[in-house]
Amino acid sequence: MSEHFSIEELLRLTDEDVKMSEKQKKVVEAAIEIFADKGFAAASTSEIAKKAGVAEGTIFRHYQTKKDLLFAIVKPTITKFAAPFLVKNFIGEISKQKHEDPEQLMRFILENRYEFVKKNQPVVKILLQEVFFHEEFRGEIRKVIETHAMEKLKELIVFFQEKGEMVEMPPETVLRMIVTSIMGFLFARFILLPDLDWDDEEEKEYTIQFLLHGLMKK
Template identity: 50%
Template sequence: MSDSEWITELIKDTEHATMSDKQRKILEAAIDTFSEKGYSGSSTSEIAKKAGVAEGTIFRHYKTKKELLLAIVTPTVAKFVAPFFIKSFAKEVFENEYERYEDFLRVVAKNRLEFVRKQFPVLKIFIQEIAFHDELREPFQKLFADHVYEKFKRIIEHFQEKGEIISLPPQTIMRMTASSIIGYILPRFLLFSDMDWDDEKEIDQIVEFVMYGLSGRK
């Protein structure tokens, strides 16, 4: 999804229905600038220049640079990340039945990869800033706890009961699973986006790597 498409989705919300053309341009410019340089490396004067407005115009809409950041990222969590976990992720991943844990793992990896591919410009800002702003981190933590953790835990316990994966605490297995997938996705889009990636092959290797550890094979 491009920046302009994301802004179009954003202003469909009633809260943003009266967004002016200038405000839209400010958000588009801020997304582009924050994504490229990070929050701390960006200035409101640079954003204003890119948006084609006076710097004072930004402060008429957003009192501080941080308020501008939250205006971008908070709706992303509410409008895109939240539905992904609650609807898309839950329906496409957790409501299915799997014969093997590796089948589940492969679906999760493909689902997450496609999500990041579509939302990357704004998610990049979220990834860069989540460690520094409680306002971004806390809603995400609550979202995971409310809508993902228990479903993920039940799947892990199911395959532990079948003897397919070793008896580690479910949260440990979640962390191992997530870190392996994220360890591919972040370099894939953040560090080496120009490389010629074979996503299918990479996902197969992730699944093989994780399952080798979780199966207890020696």
């Protein structure tokens, strides 16, 4: 994968199912930038058309509503981009590593996902912003995670539990705590409060220490 997210790559993935004209590609590219910057609700089709350099009617020739345009961006992102890159390849990378203890595993997950979100920020931002408002997106993401990720991650948790190196809780609960802590940091860092004066290495270390030891002073 390239160093930074490529809008052309998303358009190529989308284009496998529906052949896009050059004008349609410009509309999708403009929509990605505006949705990521302002959010779906605050964006207008007139603004998207202006940025794309097309008449507003061009948008409605291809997409009946603004939500249809959002789906044209997000659904292929989830099913063709998120599935192979966000989850499937990630699980493959985890499987290749020899994680000697839970700390090493959690550091790998945090660093790997940090780099992914940093490189693919525009589309990840749209996903995270809109997933709360659209059940269709949540259903697609659940399907991707259940298909590609859940069992392998649970196996790793059980492995460390059987070695006596991880707390005895249901694997699903442990996984939820790891994921919500890491995703909470990434959401704050790149989506909610990106303009803060972040010390990324320090915040990553705080996140790991929280996962390892909780909040109680030893």
